[in-house]
Amino acid sequence: MKKKKVSITDLAKELNVTPSTVSRALNGLGNISTKRKEQIVNLAQKYGYRPNHIAKSMVSNKTFNIGLILPEFTHNYFNNILAGIESITYQKGYQLLICTSDALKEKEEKSCMTLLDARVDGILAAAGNSSDNLDHFSKIIDYGTPLVLLDRICEDLNTSYVITNDFDGAFEAVQYLIDSGCHNIVHIKGPDYISTSFNRFLGYQQALKKNSLNYREELVIAGDSEFFLDDVNNILNTFPIDGFFAFSDYNAYEVVKVLKQRDCKIPEDISVIGYADEPLAQYISPQLSTVKQPAYEIGKRAAEILLKIIEENIEVPMTEQLKTSLVHRETTKNKFISI
Amino acid sequence: MKKKKVSITDLAKELNVTPSTVSRALNGLGNISTKRKEQIVNLAQKYGYRPNHIAKSMVSNKTFNIGLILPEFTHNYFNNILAGIESITYQKGYQLLICTSDALKEKEEKSCMTLLDARVDGILAAAGNSSDNLDHFSKIIDYGTPLVLLDRICEDLNTSYVITNDFDGAFEAVQYLIDSGCHNIVHIKGPDYISTSFNRFLGYQQALKKNSLNYREELVIAGDSEFFLDDVNNILNTFPIDGFFAFSDYNAYEVVKVLKQRDCKIPEDISVIGYADEPLAQYISPQLSTVKQPAYEIGKRAAEILLKIIEENIEVPMTEQLKTSLVHRETTKNKFISI
């Protein structure tokens, strides 16, 4: 059974003073005689008094809670974001209220309301996939609750963002493939409804263009298609493919599996680059070259920005873009030395 | 800037009724004329009224928040636990306040106090490694806050538990190795300060004994030693090893790497079994046989038990033990058929 905890009023009664006096003593604010203070503090100690945060929140209108909405926690990417966020919130004395959205709009909407109802001081969210209806996020903004969005930019939402540049990440990867001698590069495309899919796809196209290689629609496969494996095999049967740039490490892994089945030499015959640097990239063999996103940093910066907004009452949205980096492992060749 | 939200009192004023009336209308409790009710509900709708959970908590002494303390979120094991927990709390309308302890006693202690101060309705925790000082958990119990511990049993703590049977899991794994023809089985032991290490170690010993195989101290290696790789090589040079049972998939992975370097045939020459069924078990090659812990189920059951305690005011601690299962992949041979 939950025990009643001792309150400021309880202490006050026992010492024949008023709650205000006790409050002052315990918070070290206002004038109070050293003797009284000592007396009060000792009694508080004796009873193991703990301030009631709920009551504090009522009067201060501040909860020291931060809401966090993430699609899920099974990808290492989001775990690292979480770790980054926590490194900041922990140190600043904020607690994290977490909601997983499963990338479902319905859950995402509900989470927003829940967090708003919980009166969190601010919200960090990685928008799920549905880019169409962002009303729930607008609502957060309308309510005046600070919001920092991670990962994807939502054009219509005038708020703060911490993102990575998917275009650049993709561009760099494909440029690397080209520099190491690939000319017929397949792109495994991400789900249509995510902006990152589009940006990586764009990076792929631009890198080809920059190097005077033709973009060919036939060399693009949907990574989430049910015929994915067939598509990969077909394309390998039809074209002299020498490189793959995949939307995700998981897609890349599937490709590698097919390639191994077909006894292709990786990377001599065909190079593969994934995206995200999930742990599996290091565990599979050959180890996967991939585009690393600074997930921990993203979380950290997002939390820093959010707390800055909360604590300094900043009104102007800020956007911060973090750099990706290409991790060269065993599925890519060395670059040719260009003179 | 955070906007002031409309309150019951605001609504009451605008309609020239008292807050109590508005409260009744909005909660559908007590007597109220249909007309009034409609009027109030409409106005609430119009202003987008949202009840203030903080205020509700003040009077009800209930927050609908559950505290969760986990060592970290990078292992899939804990993510799955989280997912399992969330599946229940979400559905029952509770929010999760999470704290990562990094398996540090200090952070663990602080987390307990933080959650208690936040007046959570209950706490779920996977105790970190230090099994010596459990005062912080006792404090939770003393405060009368329901507590369910995951993963490890802490002898001195009279509270509810959801655990898996490490002894059985280990026993089954080693029995399998023996059944498939292994006689010289190495055990990679986990960190000394975790109870699970000890239980798996015990399972290993008992399985040997049951099968009239001698337990030999020389065949046990500490998985967290800095000389781990050397130790593995030494043991392979010295004894005719034909099997490994590792405390974790990570340890097992290291062993597999060494074995591959030495051109051992897996599993023909040497079998390997890991523990936990982390994703890497499926990604490495050969795919790792391992003992699967029902992480999602653990989280789910723990949350169910906690909510039952909270909502039904149950005082008697309950312990639930979940079964592990052996996942047979490519690092183990088939069992001999015994007649």
Add this chain to the structure above:
DNA sequence: TTGAAAGCGTTACCAT
């Protein structure tokens, strides 16, 4: 230096 009172938003109980 200390006390008294109001208020944060809500509910519950007792009157009317």
Add this chain to the structure above:
DNA sequence: ATGGTAACGCTTTCAA
């Protein structure tokens, strides 16, 4: 059917 009041635990302002 509705109003009034107290209460939850704390802070803050004003008065003594």
